[in-house]
Amino acid sequence: MHFLALGQDPKLMEAQGCLHTIGGIGPIFGYSLGSLCASLYVDIGLVNQDSVTITPQDSRWVGAWWLGYVVSGLLTLLAALPLWFLPKSLPENPQTSKAYHPSNEHKQTLSITEIAKDFWPSIKHLFTSGIYILHLICSVLAFNAFVISITYTPKYLEQQFGQSASKTNFLIGVMSIPPLVLGMFLSGWIMKRFKLGLLGSARLMFFTSVTSLVCIIPYFALSCENIDVAGITVPYQRTFEVQDVSHDLLTSCNAGCPDFLWDPVCGQNGVTYISPCHAGCNSTLGTRQNMTFHGCTCIQSWxxxxxxxxxxxxxxxxxxxxxxxxxxxxxxxxxxxxxxxxGTVPFFLISLRIVDPMLKSLSMGIFLLVLRVFGGIPAPICFGALIDTTCLKWGQNKSGERGACRMYDIETFRYLFLGLVSSLQAFSYTLLWIFTTQIKKKVQYDEKMSKDIELQYPMLRDPEQENNIK
Structure with a gap:
């Protein structure tokens, strides 16, 4: 009967919703700070900003990424100051302490050996629980999709829609984080208002997860075409198709240009060339960002x-x-x-309700450890390698080695990014449906056992326990 014995404290649900809501405010500040840092050139104070000829839309632009660490580090130190003035232990209500812990008067300090004695049996009990393992697998898959989405959405929007990193970060913070915070708050309110038990929480989490997956299906239709780049996405001449990109960077109008250059210019024919040399230009007018190139023979070939x-x-x-x-x-x-x-609050409450009350702390520790190790670490690394396969033009550093990608095949990038995220989510939600059915069977079994016990021992009936099966 321990499976249903945890009860549902409305204050706990409300506190969970408020806690996650407050935690969601931080990303708004973070994205805003990231937007500001991305709009500033990396070498602040060392380079005259007016002499920089590239713009934040250029793939070579590097924002002041280090500035965010300085600001957030200083704010973290300021936030830590009040913690120094907290007492070593919080005061306890003597009456409450004796009521819930009558053995406190004879409390003894346990040794490490005594504490560790029950560790492995507890671990074995957790990992032999099919419902706990199923919930763990569902969460890892969903967290992989979440980490990929959070990590690479700014890059995806920059490449797909041609937006700068500064504008992308700012709009993500302004338009996405407030709905996220509101959803967390309403999640706690829904749990409190409708007094959802274990099965109701699982159903709510499944419904919100599947609905959010449906909302991202239109993403596949929101796309732009690759810009026309001579020798990469379009040929230098209009009379043939590009067969091998790596061999089409040079042609008769720009013979002798080094193929590792990336200093793009826009020709008056609407085609981008990877450098003035590759456009066949032989003269310039103006300075800095107002510079124009003339006598471009490759443009004439169009x-x-x-x-x-x-x-x-x-x-x-x-x-x-x-x-x-x-x-x-x-x-x-x-x-x-x-x-x-x-479904945020149901997710965390389910994690506590599907295990023995004595193992709640250990189960959450194992749960968060597995989530971070198998969900937070491999996903960005593996997906980053997949993104590299969509690169059409690599840069080159001073040592002659391969540098950053200058241009991606955004159509392949779109299907790879959206397809992988939605596939992980769909697989996770399929397992979540199985998890919900197992919860339903377990609740029905415990309900039957509870009624049998009530028939034999009517005095043991607990009215509050009935809410847990709704």
Whole structure:
């Protein structure tokens, strides 16, 4: 009967909702700070910002990533100061302490050997519980999808919709985090208002998870095409198709240019060239970001007969519809986050209710350890390697080794990113459905056992326990 004996404290549910809500405020500040840092060039104080010819939209732009660590580190130190003034132990109510712990008067300090004596039997008890293991696997798969989404969504939006890192981080914080926080708060309120038991919590978590998965299906239709880059996505001439990208960077109009350059310019024909040299330009006008290039012979090969074919610094802009789809994507993401977070409090309460009350602390420790090790570490590493396979143009560092990716095949990137995340979620929610059915069977069994005991021993009936099976 211990499976249903934990009860459901409304104050605990409300506290869980408020706790997760307050914890969600931090990412708003974090994304805002990241947006500010990404808009500043990395070498603050060492380089004249006016002399920088690239913009935050350029793939070579490196924001002041280190500044975020400095600011957050100082704020962490300030937050730690009040903790120094806390007492060594909190005062206890003598009456409450004796009522719940009558043996406190004769309390003895246990040795490490005595504490560790029951450790392995407790571990064995946890890992032989099928419901606990099933819940653990579901959580690991869902957490993998969550970590991939959180880690690579900014990069995905930058590549897919041509947005800068600064703008992307800011809008993610402004549009996605508030719905997430609201969902966490309402999650605790729903649990308190409807007094959901173990089965009701599992059903709520399954419903919110599947609904959030449905919300991300339209992501696949929100896409932009790769920009036209001569020698990479389009040929230098209009008369043939690109067969081998690595051999099409050089042609007769730009013979002799080093193929590792990446200093993109936009030709007046609407095609991006990876450098002025690759556009065949032979003269310049203006300085810094206002610099223009003229006499570009490769641009003339596209049918422009003007003898002064020109190009300007930077990649050519994407179609205007990309910006519109970018905001639609963020709106759908906000809706998906809100719906998914309605199951936050049930998720944590279920983790406590499916184990023996004496093993709650150990089960949560094992649960969080497995979640971080198998969900938080391998997912970003493996998916980062998969992203590298979609690179169309690699940069080169000063030592001649491969550097950062300058351009991705965004169509392959889209299907890889969205397909992997949605597949992990779908597999996780399938197991969650099986988990919910097992919970239902267990609740029905315990309910039957409870009624049998009540018939034999009517005086043992506990009215509060009936709420746990709803």
């Amino acid at each position: 049918g422009l007969t003007s003898g002064n074919s020109s190009a300007v610094l930077g990649q050519c802009s994407r179609e205007s519809s990309c910006t519109k789809m970018f905001y639609i994507y963020l709106a759908l993401q906000s809706l998906a986050f809100f719906v998914y977070c309605l």
